[in-house]
Amino acid sequence: MTDTMQRIVLAARPQGEPKPTDFRHESCPIPTPGEGEMLVKIIWLSLDPYMRGRMDDSKSYAQAVQIGERMEGGAVAEVIASNLPDFAPGDYVSGSFGWQSHAVSDGVLVRKLDPKAAPLSTALGVLGMPGITAYVGLNDFGRPKAGETLVVAAATGAVGSLVGQLGKAYGLNVVGVAGGPEKCKYAVDELGFDACLDHRAAADASTLRKQIAEACPKGVDIYFENVGGKTMEAVIPLMNVHGRIPICGMIAWYNAGGPGSAQNDGPDRLPKVWRTILVNRLSLRGFIIFDHFDRYPDFIREVSGHVASGKVKYRETIAEGLESAPQAFIQLLKGGNFGKQLVAVSPDPTR
């Protein structure tokens, strides 16, 4: 064990797309855990679109990361020293440990992991925050009924891929939207989607809309919204009466810099969308998974067995080394990942 640790801090607030220089790699001494604390060594760092919001200074559901402060993020780690009765060296844990190689933690909101039950990395993906986001969004706010049609944006992403697979298990017609032919093929061939459309191949929202309409001859009952942008614009006019739109993200707009930036130029699409909400009596529900962790036991009960048996599939994109995190995150915001984006911060001893 070296005496220094690595971490990545926010160097500057991004204007639009983050650049490598918005991050800074730092070394510092490994801290000693105090009373009621433990020291963990990070194995897997999770990269998630929501992190883009933390880089801005505007009001959001969580506080912004300050300039010079370590980037936040969920991670899987091994306990290497502990002054906590519930955690011992050698334990595997998941928690919000941040973009760094080591972390001191008081154990609050830290969960112990059983590496025999599922690969450690799944605690950050299909059995972690993206997984429960898919589960709660589809069940609680999508309210699916067998035979209905579900459209899933970012269909092969960490959230979307589980949304679609759960949708198929519930007897829905599931149509995905993803970026590129490889992802679309995977959604249909491996994940079992009925169809998947390539938003990159569609010149504009109305072209994409025509393709989605063909794949959804009975209209769209549930649109699982986690991207915004062109996909959202394509799907909303196809919503059936009493349709439901759970909204857990809008990655297409995360880099938008507010009015005046390119993404906010006219025309103003709000009146049309508002009219569709009214005329088709839609239910829209924004949700942040942190409000719904009480659903965790139900989620694990339903999904963990399917992951163990291979019925529910997942895919990971792994960036090697903490120093690769900024570039991997920049790519993630452009859809450069395929499935769950992870950073291998140190070797996984169970893999």
Place this chain on the structure above:
Amino acid sequence: MTDTMQRIVLAARPQGEPKPTDFRHESCPIPTPGEGEMLVKIIWLSLDPYMRGRMDDSKSYAQAVQIGERMEGGAVAEVIASNLPDFAPGDYVSGSFGWQSHAVSDGVLVRKLDPKAAPLSTALGVLGMPGITAYVGLNDFGRPKAGETLVVAAATGAVGSLVGQLGKAYGLNVVGVAGGPEKCKYAVDELGFDACLDHRAAADASTLRKQIAEACPKGVDIYFENVGGKTMEAVIPLMNVHGRIPICGMIAWYNAGGPGSAQNDGPDRLPKVWRTILVNRLSLRGFIIFDHFDRYPDFIREVSGHVASGKVKYRETIAEGLESAPQAFIQLLKGGNFGKQLVAVSPDPTR
């Protein structure tokens, strides 16, 4: 009784704001009711913002009125001849009789009225479609809790005035938005709103927002949306976490002619609104009252006594004569009415 009747038909589809020439006044013989039909003479015609939508050819929740076809609308009438067992001459009824002086009806969806229980005209306002819209929207989709803050657009309109009064009865802080000082004063002094802001006096949405924010120091939990436009743009950023937005109208945009028309010029406000829905975990619910007539008994049970006792107040703007309906409707879309807009088609014998 004359042998001819009057009616108003759609002469042309309006481009933006309707003009008088978009309507045509016609005379025709009074029809004779056949078997299973009755003939009614219209007393009160209701004018409602939703009628603007019926004048367009685009997809909506109800079929468009065709060119040359009589304008649709709810009305109160007296039965003057009947081949229906449940209706007799002299009965007062409400139904969708249209913009005309007489109507033949099969009695379906026609309701008998007791003129002793409440003035006949209230069947088109506070005890009719606008009233139940207020009741269902606030209770079922607003889900109010005492102590919360409610903002009501079109505060002195047929819907908004009941929303606000019910809100006060439920222990909410109620802030209205209305057009002009007279309406604002009425909302506070007569209807009991805690405050009411004049959207006409506010230069833009952000000025209006500052005023609403001052009147809502604890933020906004429920925004009862029936106007869209500047008011909506002002309120949405003030919504509290887990806020609710029942949407039953968007009068400010009814005259919008689609992308390219003045109201749809940029900037595109959709990304900002979408972000607020997500970050503040808002519930938006479009609703059309025709889906919720099963709530009518509950509504009447709760509200009719309050109307009879004077606890719930209402106000009417009356245009004289069927021929005045087009101009009154054009004014209604600009907020020219004060309370429920009615047309006195023939004298009310009970008034």
